[in-house]
Amino acid sequence: MFQLYCPVCREARAEEEFRPKGEARIIRPPVPEAASDEEWADYLYFRTNPKGLHTEQWVHAAGCRKIFLVVRDTVSHEVAGSWALGEAPVVVEGAAEGDSR
Amino acid sequence: MTQPNRLGIGGRIDRSRKFAFRFNGRLYEGHPGDTLASALLANGVDVVARSFKYARPRGICAAGAEEPNAIVEIGATEATRVPNVRATQQALYDGLVATSPNGWPSVDTDLMGAVGTLAGRFLPPGFYYKTLLSPTLWRRAEPALRRAAGLGRAPRERDPDLYDHMNRHCEVLVIGAGPAGLAAALSAGRSGARVIVADEQEEMGGSLLDARDMIDGRPALDWVTAVLAELSARDNVVLLPRTTANGLHDHGFVTLHERLTDHLGASAPLPDGRNAVRSRMHRVRARRVVLAAGTHERPLVYAGNDVPGNFVAGALSTYLRRYAVAPGRQLVLSTNNDHAYRAALDWADAGREVVAIVDARPAPDGDLVSEARARGLRIVAGSAVIEVRGGRRIRKALVAPIDPVAFRVGGPVETLACDTVASSGGYSPVVHLSAHTGVRPVWRDDLQGFVPGEVPGLLSAGGVRGRWTLAEAIADGLAVGCAAARETGFEGPPTAAPEVAPLREGAMLPLYQVPHVEPPMRAPKQFVDLQTDVTAAAIELATREGFESIEHVKRYTGMGFGTDQGKLGNLNGMAIAARCLGQPIARTGTTVFRPNYTPVTFGAIAGRHCGELFEPRRVTALHAWHVERGAVFEPVGQWLRPRHYPRPGEDMAAAVRRECLAVRTGVGILDASTLGKIDLQGRDAREFLNRIYTNAWSQLEVGRARYGLMCRDDGMVMDDGVTACLGEQHFHMTTTTGGAAAVLDWLEMWHQTEWPDLEVYFNSVTDHWAVLALNGPKSRELLAPLTDIDLADEAFGFMEWRTGKVAGVPARIFRISFTGERAYEINVQADCAMHVWQALFERGAQFGLTPYGTEAMHVLRAEKGFILVGQDTDGSVTPEDLGMQWCVGRRKPFSWVGRRGLARPELQRPDRKHLVGLKPRDPAVVLDEGAQIVLEPEIRIPMEMVGHVTSSYFSPTLGHGFALALVRGGRERLGETVYLPRADGRVDAAEIVRPVFYDPEGARQNAGPETKGRDGVLARRPAVESALAHRAGAGAARGPVGLRIEELPFAGQLVLRGRGEDPAFADAVEAALGLALPRTPLQFVGEGARGLSLQWVSPDEWLILVGRDEAEATEQRLRESLAGHFAVVNVSGGQTVLRLSGARARDVLMKSTPYDVDPRNFPVGKAVGTVFAKATVQLRRPSPECWELVVRRSFADYVLRWLLDAGEEYGVAFVSGRSLNEDSPSS
């Protein structure tokens, strides 16, 4: 049961108030028609799924309804921080040390 | 019956009163203060269970959560039975009924012995793996094994008791109230931090409840009493006895299971006629957790160590000193440490015979050893009990010198007559909770045990981290409690440690399995895990068969798989595996512990999320009418919708037939309020629609509406609906009933993450607008006299909307038809819906106005070939598959969501499945929805399946069954016959036809006579109904009222959107309202006198409450004052306000929301959007005395029912929302 900090409401809240919205920074090709089928499939379906640090989107569904970014270690679930959209530091995906589970 | 093993003096029991109880049908007596285990021992009950695999008799061997044998079922009736209760943790009460789940027909007979011996032969180690290889064998064996193995069973009747949850927040949670835990609570409590102390026992004090030690020169219990007195006097400390910390989860979240009435009776008693809560799950969010769970003593592993009369040494002290029970006469103690000597000293104190203390160490020399010597107790050094003999009770113990390093017996065997053997192999820290988030415990050679690993936010104190002497444990607790509070910003005065007489203890000798004269594989059974009947030989066999990882050994043998999770046996098992593998224990490692620490009843896990409160049931403003009319309801998403309205004697088919024909030939009405509705405002609203819908919106004029399809970016249909243009920058979007929340989410996601530059605001108005859908050729005749809107087709055409009054109420009417007939969807503010609905029925009587439900709606729409997203589509269907190319705007400039996806080659294939109609050859046949479609009538295996039926009904209008189906290349197969095999072997034949069965020209939507008259006259003025008017009279409390709930209905409510960071915007709002715009998060300002309040919801959203009937004027003032990008949305009909007050209001909130409602965190003037039960609310604190919940109208009924249930134990009163009829101002 996570606790996430909403950078908009400026409070830590229980997981029930949020909904996950997947990996952050998935770029929609700016001219979709110019994207190859492979590029388009990559945008639609392929995610990094790292073991370690992961930048992801959450929406504060029960609160301000705003989407924000969370950097979370997918092994320990420790959260490095929350940022408003576009403000999160660039992390090296999977950089945290994962144990051998 | 007397209690032969009860001592005449001492103990913490009340000898002046007696409790009668039954165990396996036999009547016994005990005293208040007993556990079931201590009472059974007092009565001389040796055998309490038969073992899992070998059906050997087993007795009580421990005194706490680690007890592996005395697992019983409690409860006098089927409904109140609870399986998997440890007798050592069950307080005795008068009339308690307990049974052993295993032992068939009873634990005393030997009938199972034979079966057990047999089963033992069939159940070698590795049984699980080997048997699972043969599913047939497992299926045959399972029922017999379960009965024999005694896993217990769940009750078959509904549990009559109440269970609930409570959300708590604290700075420091202390787990365990022994010396270290109490000390930690004391120092943390003095800092002012919020502290919760949870302890699983009946009384707090832990090991001090049976300690021989003195603190500050007085018995240790006096210190416990004094500390508890101080803690309970503090308002920042919550003491939770009878509360087990069962799970430690991420980010400081801990689940505590509090048993409130289990010590009083099998079912919760009913003081004052109210239901008490039987057990409660506290969902604690702690900033720091202090784990002070202490240790579990390990027994030694020797032959016959499971015969009744074998105890863990410390358990004897507990029974002797705390319960005044001596469970035997002649004791042999086998130990490798000093601490266990207490058991022998306590035994001797009770006047019982200590036959010998057998100490594995060659030269024991601590203070306790000296005391034993001084009292003349025989000490046999360098030796151990290698075997115990006896059947239903120990008769003798075999003692011999041992060499633990060479692992062999080193001298002659001496036989000692005795009936009790206590053993101690050391102390295992109770690290379980520290491992729940996946962190591995760490081995310490000096302790011969695992201690907690590094867990964020977790601090260990006392025995669990090896501070084993009393002085150490208390000092450590004080320091750790202080540190935990300090880490959360609370600094207390230094707390001096009390005086504890120092005790010199000699070093322990590592010893787990005791060598026998026979090699381990041939020695009599030496049990490691008593609950799962795993022996030392089984572990040795596992290592021989190549299982080297301890996790594999565990699965191979079953060690630790019992409900006790191997609390006593795991470390012994690891040590044996390590010895067999010739490696240190640290390398063998430990298995993973998982929640729950001890079994938890499902009731406590469910709380009140069960039965009627399992999930929110959203209802429309017309729900009471539907109920009164005898509607049969069906759930649609979270909504309850009338499925049909049977008349007396009608079944569903007859009712649906009548409802369908009424719509096709006369007029019917559907409560369509559940449709999702989203208000879009802003300069770029139209552009946004162009991007999010597949079709074009640039040309849609004000006053007109258009059907739209939404795709995901992969090109698959995700929702549909009609969107109307209300103004150049203002649109009203409708969605499917089930898709409303997801679509709003979808719009927000695209706006916030992809196109934040577009100026548009989205707001849900689903609950604000009730939708009354008049359908049928006579709809216009019916409606015309009730409205001032010109209903002539030239003035109000199909796919247009108009505004005016209906039955005196402001309304928007949409000429949209989901049936193909002439239709008027009347939208009115929800609190007026009942009035308008009734007015339509008053006038409608002459036209035979018929209410119809979702089933008739499905038939009618399917006859027209209108799709239902989610039924005719499944996430793999494109607009083209549906034959809806007309709804795809290929020439729109922006690459709208789904366009590029649709261009993928796979979606261009000609043999994709198309939506077609199916007409069964036999007109009476209604095909099964989901039926597979094949091309030949003869069934072969395998067969090529070319599609499936998505919707299928009988059409009363057409007189035959019909269906919609997705068929490969279906549009090229029109006229062909396909076949649908049924489960019973019969095969239906059907012809592929176009999906529009009825009125393909679309003439019916304009059918019906022209009607004159637009008088809009109404006999009476409109009445309004609050969201909870139908619940008037609910929650009339008897006795004291701890929670008072009041509905404050009919407030004008507006959602204001705009750029809060823009001073001009804030100034304009203040100019319009006369109140400054709150710009700090979670701020809430109000002027009670004017009934005006302004609440921050997000940096671009506020909720404005004004007086009744002031919403429109306020909206007008705002629109005049504001400029640029903003939105104002009237939601007055969509929300209601509940005011909660009373001494227990906060407790009820804690049961309902995970948000921290402590006044420290929730001062007056704060407002938060949060979760309440399974709904979402705005929670506000307008004054110190009360709280406000702003609830969406459709959820109000659920929220109220939840509040009434949660408040019941405190007494609850509800002041109903009113219905106001303006004809009678007195009401």
Ligand SMILES: [Zn+2]
């Ligand atoms: Zn927020």
